[in-house]
Amino acid sequence: MESALRAVLHSIAMEGETSWDVIQKLIHLSGRDPSLKHSLRQQMFEKREVELLSLLPNMNSTDPDSLEWIALLGQLKRRMQDGPYSPDVQRIVRRMDEKRLEVFEDEDPFIDKLWEIRKSPAQSEQMGLYPIEDALLHFMEQAFEIYVLRKDKEQVEVGETS
Template sequence: MLKPSAKTPGGHRIYSNDDLMRMKHIQFLKQMGFSLQEIDEMLAIQDRNWSASLNNQLAYVLEEQEKLKLMEKYLRELIHGMAFEGKARGAAVHKLIQLSGHSQETKKKYRELLFKEHEQKLLSRLPNVSNDDPDSLEWIALIAQLKQNMDAGPNAPQVQRITRRILEKTDESFSGEDEFLDKLWAIRKCPEQSAQIGLYPLEPALLELFEQAYEIYLSRQRGQSEQKEHF
């Protein structure tokens, strides 16, 4: 593709400034992902009107970006799903396959059906297994910790600490939205509806543990408040 302008008597190649410029063109086009054949065809165009080739390459790059974004999404979901499941990592694959059975359009339809307009905006604040923002990562860690301590029971100190932090985070994101939270919890406890709106599947036993721990936490908080009133 790059031929020398001349050779010395000893057989050494001599490259002119035009040759060096052609080499730079080849390197530049190669960096943009063109094959050597495509580069050769483009350099053969005398007027350097590469618009069609460049537009085609841009379309290809954008398509590949979308594929990579989708792959990134699936990988994050699997990594975070495994964090949820702990030792039962195979369950994460099974659950994500189930979740992928609902298209984005279906999830959107059910969200519009089950939630009011302002509540649909609140859904964007929920943790997302596809993201790695600090908020979502903390939610994932809390649920994973709760799952790891299921055998300890709802009254265990570590379960109560996790429950308190979950309630603190809930209040940080959804303060004053009790009606929305009640509705979301009812949906979360129904596996079919939970999957329909795109929530990562959680075992009924885990949800029951949290519900029991929540009741114990509230009871203790009320007891402490009553003691303070006496003083």
């Protein structure tokens, strides 16, 4: 119960409001049989990748990494009206990428697989992932594409001047 309430509080902090739809989904997820989630994870991921899943941020947690991810998602959501090219949005995305590299530096195939699951509401629910709205996921994907293109361009320009 305490864990579920913590997830609701973190949801409100991230969403910037009380979203009854999200709260209902969180209640539904908390009432699910954990063995179903575990079984699905075993089917979708290799053994090494299942271990990596434990490193993902958790809405029920109070660890600093999870709290930072929650804050970053909340900041990104509040900046959606600024557009994906916004300097503030790109700063948030840069920090998200730094955090991704800190934990999953050489795990791009795992991250790509997880992102495809994340973009599917049904698969995300089956995996027990926090229900992030489609608009935010799409915005995040756009912002990351812009970030990666700019980063690649900067690396090419640095290489040309060397």
